Amino acid sequence: RKEVEQDPGPFNVPEGATVAFNCTYSNSASQSFFWYRQDCRKEPKLLMSVYSSGNEDGRFTAQLNRASQYISLLIRDSKLSDSATYLCVVNRGNTGGFKTIFGAGTRLFVKA
Amino acid sequence: GAVVSQHPSWVICKSGTSVKIECRSLDFQATTMFWYRQFPKQSLMLMATSNEGSKATYEQGVEKDKFLINHASLTLSTLTVTSAHPEDSSFYICSAVLATGSTGELFFGEGSRLTVL
Numbered sequence: 001r002k003e004v005e006q007d008p009g010p011f012n013v014p015e016g017a018t019v020a021f022n023c024t025y026s027n028s029a030s031q032s033f034f035w036y037r038q039d040c041r042k043e044p045k046l047l048m049s050v051y052s053s054g055n056e057d058g059r060f061t062a063q064l065n066r067a068s069q070y071i072s073l074l075i076r077d078s079k080l081s082d083s084a085t086y087l088c089v090v091n092r093g094n095t096g097g098f099k100t101i102f103g104a105g106t107r108l109f110v111k112a
Numbered sequence: 113g114a115v116v117s118q119h120p121s122w123v124i125c126k127s128g129t130s131v132k133i134e135c136r137s138l139d140f141q142a143t144t145m146f147w148y149r150q151f152p153k154q155s156l157m158l159m160a161t162s163n164e165g166s167k168a169t170y171e172q173g174v175e176k177d178k179f180l181i182n183h184a185s186l187t188l189s190t191l192t193v194t195s196a197h198p199e200d201s202s203f204y205i206c207s208a209v210l211a212t213g214s215t216g217e218l219f220f221g222e223g224s225r226l227t228v229l
Contacts, residue, residue, distance in 0.1 A: 034217065043205050043220040044156070089218070100146065100218060104155040
């Protein structure tokens with residue numbers, strides 16, 4: 001079993017739809033959590049950090065459930081430009097000794 | 113935000129030659145840099161963790177003599193693909209973590225696309 005698991009998709013949704021991605025992690029020592037976005041043939045870019053209290057950035061909402069070791073990303077009012085692969089990223093350790101684990105990514109296609 | 117620059121963006125080389133890729137943190141110091149490889153339609157695969165002033169830690173299955181990593185300063189790490197072969201053709205990406213006060217956010221270089229003929 002992988003340490004960070006994501007549904008690979010693809011998710012095919014129409015513009016304006018709400019879509020949710022889930023991610024689970026197996027190591028309870030994991031300390032920080034992120035969602036990254038990767039466009040085709042580009043490097044990943046940070047979308048948002050994920051905090052225990054949940055956090056929102058415009059149309060994007062991220063939530064963390066430490067008890068269930070579960071992270072989610074909700075995208076509201078999907079745009080064509082949201083089409084990308086979304087990577088769940090989990091860190092263990094701290095400055096000087098991070099271990100970063102990437103999920104395999106969830107592909108999203110938003111259609112007109 | 114922090115910027116990581118990777119060079120070259122594209123490189124085409126003949127089989128048997130060596131290729132060096134540079135990863136620089138432009139406006140911050142990075143104690144730790146990471147090197148990844150990504151094949152088409154696949155996820156990032158961590159190759160090695162590069163710590164300034166010490167030997168890199170390679171992931172299982174990654175040949176350290178094939179992929180030479182040097183992290184001589186807090187702002188520069190290099191990956192050299194030695195005696196490259198067509199199967200080494202891939203997208204190589206580096207990332208860096210802030211040296212101090214970091215929560216683990218990674219800053220990625222733009223990636224280097226290697227094609228070995």
